[in-house]
Amino acid sequence: MAGGFSFESLNKAQREAVGAIDGPVLILAGAGTGKTRTVTCRIAHMLERGIAAENILAVTFTNKAAAEMRERITDMISKDTAEAMTVCTFHSLCVRILRGGIDRLGYKKNFAIYTGSDQVGLMKQLLVRKGGANCTLKPEQILGAISKAKNAGRDPSEQEDDFISILATAYQNELRAQNAVDFDDLLVLGEKLLTEHEDVRDAFRAYYQRVTVDEFQDTNSLQMRLLQQLVGPPYHVCVVGDDDQSIYGWRGAEVANILQFEKFFPNPQVILLEENYRSTNAVLHTANSLIKHNIGRRPKVLISTRAGGVPVRIVSMPGDAEEAEFIAEEIIEEKNLAKKTWEDFAVLFRTNGQCRKLEEALRERKIPYRMVGAQSFFDRREIRDVIAYAQLMAAPESDVALLRVLNAPNRGIGQTTAVLATDHSRAIHRSVWEALCDPAFTSQLSTKTRGSVEEFVAMIAGAKTKIDMAKQNAGQVLREMIHEMEYIPWLMRGCKTEKERDVRTEGIGSIIKQLEEYSAKGKKLQSFLDAVSLSSEREDDLETKQGVTLITLHASKGLEFPYVYLVGVEEGTLPHKRSISEGTRDEERRLLYVGITRARERLTLTYCSTRTKFGKEEGCQPSSFLDELDGEFLQLCSYDDIMGREASDDELSNFFNSMNFDS
DNA sequence: GACTAACGTTTTTTT
DNA sequence: AACGTTAGTC
Numbered sequence A: 001m002a003g004g005f006s007f008e009s010l011n012k013a014q015r016e017a018v019g020a021i022d023g024p025v026l027i028l029a030g031a032g033t034g035k036t037r038t039v040t041c042r043i044a045h046m047l048e049r050g051i052a053a054e055n056i057l058a059v060t061f062t063n064k065a066a067a068e069m070r071e072r073i074t075d076m077i078s079k080d081t082a083e084a085m086t087v088c089t090f091h092s093l094c095v096r097i098l099r100g101g102i103d104r105l106g107y108k109k110n111f112a113i114y115t116g117s118d119q120v121g122l123m124k125q126l127l128v129r130k131g132g133a134n135c136t137l138k139p140e141q142i143l144g145a146i147s148k149a150k151n152a153g154r155d156p157s158e159q160e161d162d163f164i165s166i167l168a169t170a171y172q173n174e175l176r177a178q179n180a181v182d183f184d185d186l187l188v189l190g191e192k193l194l195t196e197h198e199d200v201r202d203a204f205r206a207y208y209q210r211v212t213v214d215e216f217q218d219t220n221s222l223q224m225r226l227l228q229q230l231v232g233p234p235y236h237v238c239v240v241g242d243d244d245q246s247i248y249g250w251r252g253a254e255v256a257n258i259l260q261f262e263k264f265f266p267n268p269q270v271i272l273l274e275e276n277y278r279s280t281n282a283v284l285h286t287a288n289s290l291i292k293h294n295i296g297r298r299p300k301v302l303i304s305t306r307a308g309g310v311p312v313r314i315v316s317m318p319g320d321a322e323e324a325e326f327i328a329e330e331i332i333e334e335k336n337l338a339k340k341t342w343e344d345f346a347v348l349f350r351t352n353g354q355c356r357k358l359e360e361a362l363r364e365r366k367i368p369y370r371m372v373g374a375q376s377f378f379d380r381r382e383i384r385d386v387i388a389y390a391q392l393m394a395a396p397e398s399d400v401a402l403l404r405v406l407n408a409p410n411r412g413i414g415q416t417t418a419v420l421a422t423d424h425s426r427a428i429h430r431s432v433w434e435a436l437c438d439p440a441f442t443s444q445l446s447t448k449t450r451g452s453v454e455e456f457v458a459m460i461a462g463a464k465t466k467i468d469m470a471k472q473n474a475g476q477v478l479r480e481m482i483h484e485m486e487y488i489p490w491l492m493r494g495c496k497t498e499k500e501r502d503v504r505t506e507g508i509g510s511i512i513k514q515l516e517e518y519s520a521k522g523k524k525l526q527s528f529l530d531a532v533s534l535s536s537e538r539e540d541d542l543e544t545k546q547g548v549t550l551i552t553l554h555a556s557k558g559l560e561f562p563y564v565y566l567v568g569v570e571e572g573t574l575p576h577k578r579s580i581s582e583g584t585r586d587e588e589r590r591l592l593y594v595g596i597t598r599a600r601e602r603l604t605l606t607y608c609s610t611r612t613k614f615g616k617e618e619g620c621q622p623s624s625f626l627d628e629l630d631g632e633f634l635q636l637c638s639y640d641d642i643m644g645r646e647a648s649d650d651e652l653s654n655f656f657n658s659m660n661f662d663s
Numbered sequence B: 001g002a003c004t005a006a007c008g009t010t011t012t013t014t015t
Numbered sequence C: 001a002a003c004g005t006t007a008g009t010c
Helices: A012-019 A035-048 A063-076 A079-084 A090-105 A117-129 A139-151 A162-177 A183-196 A198-207 A221-230 A281-291 A320-337 A352-364 A381-394 A399-405 A415-427 A432-437 A447-468 A474-484 A487-493 A498-520 A525-534 A577-582 A585-596 A624-628 A639-662
Strands: A025-029 A056-060 A086-089 A112-114 A180-182 A210-213 A237-241 A269-273 A312-319 A345-349 A369-372 A548-552 A561-566 A599-613 A616-619 A634-638
Touching (some): A035 A237, A086 A090, A090 A198, A112 A117, A117 A139, A180 A183, A320 A345, A320 A639, A381 A498, A498 A525
Parallel strands (some): A025 A269, A056 A210, A312 A599, A345 A548
16 A cells, blocks of 8 residues: 655644544644645555555535545545545435435335425425415525424424424425435434444444544534444544634534534544645734634634735725726736736625626626536526436436426426326325326326326336336436427527527536436436435536636635635625624634635735615625734725726826827 | 416525 | 516416
8 A cells, every 4th residue: 555645744733633543533724724635644544554445434514525535535545545435425425324224214215315496395385285375484494494403403393483393294294205305314314323223333333444524613413413323432533624614503513513522522632733834924814813803712823834925905995896896907907917817816705696796897807707606507497307307217206306397398287287186196195106197096187188197107107117127328218208308499498598598408418418427337327316416516616617716705615716805894794794683793703714714825805885785775884803803914995095096007107108209 | 278477585605 | 686486367
């Protein structure tokens, strides 16, 4: 085993972390302190010490992070090693666990995973069914309450509001009846399986001899319980994180997991990484001065390895339009002056709504840009439709998928029939699919409708047989089916522009091609559907797209850029208005801290006097966080200062030009 | 059952 | 300002 790393290239704390492969270990890794490198080296060290790759588990926060870690291992050691290891998110891990043993909890192994709009659609139905017509609650709010309960380790049906309890119970029953689980259930049931079945738990404990959890500050109570099931004595578990970068409290993340790690695993070795290789001292000093205002943190100070640097600028703007224009203009100027590439610049914002003005300003000036985390590829209507068809081929008893595409494209099975079918399915305690197959139901329908239903059933059943029995490539079967039902022509009719037509057609082509390639490798349709449900993978990958980066503060965690613009640093936006009522101001401060520490060379914070919110102009005040920053490396300026100076520069050059011309 | 028009709501962050 | 939903009409 060739461990391609050297102790010499690491600093003292990093070496200590790499050396500590036994017992509980807590690595507190500040921003930019070489965390990923340390973790990768630590894994390489395990391999050198004779631990087999397949006995190593590394849990990451996102699928992207998992892919990156695999890549690092590949580079440092080998592709085979990287592939033999388990590197995934908690959710993916649970899918693995559950695909193997969920039958012991009374589900069938081909369970469907409902995410996002599936859940909303289901909850909407339940609202109607349970008489929530005069109910002001939105499906998202109810789902939020359910999710919150699950992630805190509570029973979702025990809610303060009785009506929410009723809906939560109905929701769980409905999922169960449809042999489906939602995103949170993956964790709930994964933990349940390990807790209630010792043999399963012991098998996993024996298999995963070394467990590493990255971004540990973002884990919730349920994930902690899962981890405790997964790791038994002598607790060879290593968690890595930074409490100062905990920004997912709203999603149930428990900073207590990292703050009181010793409560969960006894006598851990605690290692502090504070040496920052990313940013200038000006940036780090400013960041430190902000974060020290948070109470109850693990004290830590980022130490710069790069003295000095240009000051951090705080620029006041008249409005958000000027803010966007200023940034666009300056990026052009700076790119030419300092010989930078578009990719060296990033604009960070609190909410996605702030993005539009920036986009406009960049587009007007033909500056290429890439947006991270905007609209998910998998949330697009046509993609969800195609995936629903794929889901039906795998398990037609998934009602959500079936109802989604029952009349897309129009095949004469409208709302009336859909409601009848749903009613019948409940009457016979079977899925809607089985209702459609039931002669007792179809005989009630008009001849025409019955024909349509029978045709639909035959189409899905036929496709399923081709895959299950004839072992045909699922992607090809799907392609044929989509073609024969004339889905694309139907979709095209609803498109307003040529461009929209192209984008949608291309999206469908892309998703089907992905499935074809997946199937060609011999992988099952089910695992494709899992990958799709678990992936929030955005259509535009940061590496593949070029240009200036536009990104939310949340999505920026883990990234770095030479030039960072942090816009909209206003009271009500950052800290966000809602955080004040919810008492999560500290988390907003951490969010700003995360943003600041993304910058390598130069950081610019901007705030506006007015901002357009839902089409209306509103006045705003600079963020109170700005007062907390230490002034040593700060430079305050206004839009007028900068634009005024530029105007006079122009005048000056005009003046010289005219002088030369005259003489 | 499909299409159109008016209405209302949205904007915190996402595995 | 833009999208989705709903009601009303053909």
